[in-house]
Amino acid sequence: MGDMNELEQALRSASLPPGDAGAAAAAGKLVARAEDEGLLEVAYGSVESPFGDLLAAVTPRGLLRLSYDPRRNDAVLEQIAAKVSPRVLEAPERLDPVRRQLEEYFEGQRQKFELKLDWRLTRGFFQKILRETARVRFGELATYKQMAEAAGSPRAVRAAGNALGSNPIPIVVPCHRIVRTGGKLGGYGGQLGPYIGGPEVKQRLLELEGALDADGRPRL
C-alpha cells in the first residue's frame, strides 16, 4: 500500500516546468482563430489616459465600453458578458484604433473621434440622451436641460443627468461637455456638475478642449 500512495503522490505532483509559457502561447493564438471563426464577439484590453489606464471593449459593431475605475473591471466585464455576449476575450491589439485616437485627443491633436459605436449597453431614453450628447462638438458645452429638450422630454432634466451618469463610453460620447444651468457653485460635482470619472477629470477634459474661461467657469 505504501508504494500506491507514493505513486499517487508522483501523479499528483505533475506540473509544467516553472515559468512554462506553453499555455500562454497557446491561449495567445486563440484570439486570431476565434476571430477567423466569427467567435470573437467582445475584445477588451486597457488603453492609456492621463487619468490612468482605461478598460476598453470593442465588438464587430464598434466601441462598446470605456471604463475609468480599474477596481470595477471584473464587474464591467461581467455586465458585458450578461448583456452583450459571454464570448469575451482579452485582445489588446483589437483596441489599437481606439488607443491611437484617444492618444491623439489627449495630445490635443484630435477633436473628433472616427469610431463606430456599439450602443447595446444602453437603451430607451438613456440611449436617446447619450446619442444627443454624442452630437455636442469639441469645445462646445450644453446643459442637462438642453439635452432633455433635445431628447424630446424637456422636463426630464434629472433623468437626463442619470443617463449621462450611466454613459458606457465616456470621453468618446462626451458627457463631460454637459454642465449645469447657470453659475451656481456648490453641490455634488460643483459648478460643472458630476462626472463619471470624477469632477476633476471633467474639469481637465474641458480645459483640454478650451471650454472653460480664465476663472475655470464654463463658457456657455
Next chain:
Amino acid sequence: MGVRLPPFQALLDEHGNDVYRFLVASLGREEADDSFQETFISALRAYPRLRDASNLRSWLFTIAHRKAIDAHRARARRAVLVEQVPEQADSGGLGLNGEPELWRAVRGLPAKQRAAVLHRYVNDLAYVDIGRVMGCSEDAARRSVHEGLKKLRTVWAT
C-alpha cells in the same frame, strides 16, 4: 431563468493552465498545442448556449477529453499508415516535471485507464465528475482509475 455565464476570458485564465497540463500529460507537447486550440474554440462556440454554469471546470475537461481522444485516434491512424509508431508518441507527458518513466507508463495505459488516472490525479476531479467527463458511471470511473493504478504500480514499484 437564464444562466449567468462569466466572461469567457475568466475560464481561460482560471483553467487554461490545467487544461494545457492535462493535454501535455495525455498527448505530449507538440500535440497539446493543437488540442488546446481545438478545446477552447469548441468551448467558445458552445458557450453562449450552455445551460448550466455550475461546473465549468468539468465542462472544459469534457471537451478536452474528447479532443485528446481525437488526437490519439489520429495518431493511431498515422501509425498504421507508416507502419510504425511515430517518435513523438513516446513524449507523452514528458513535458511535465517529475518522473519520465512514470509518464511513459501512463501513456502506455489503455485509453480509458489513462484518461481516468489523469482526470483523477492530474486534474484533481472527483469521481462523479470523471464519470461525467468520460460519459460513464461514477463506479466505472473509480474502477478505471483503480485498474490504471494497479498497472502503473507494476512498472513503478521496480
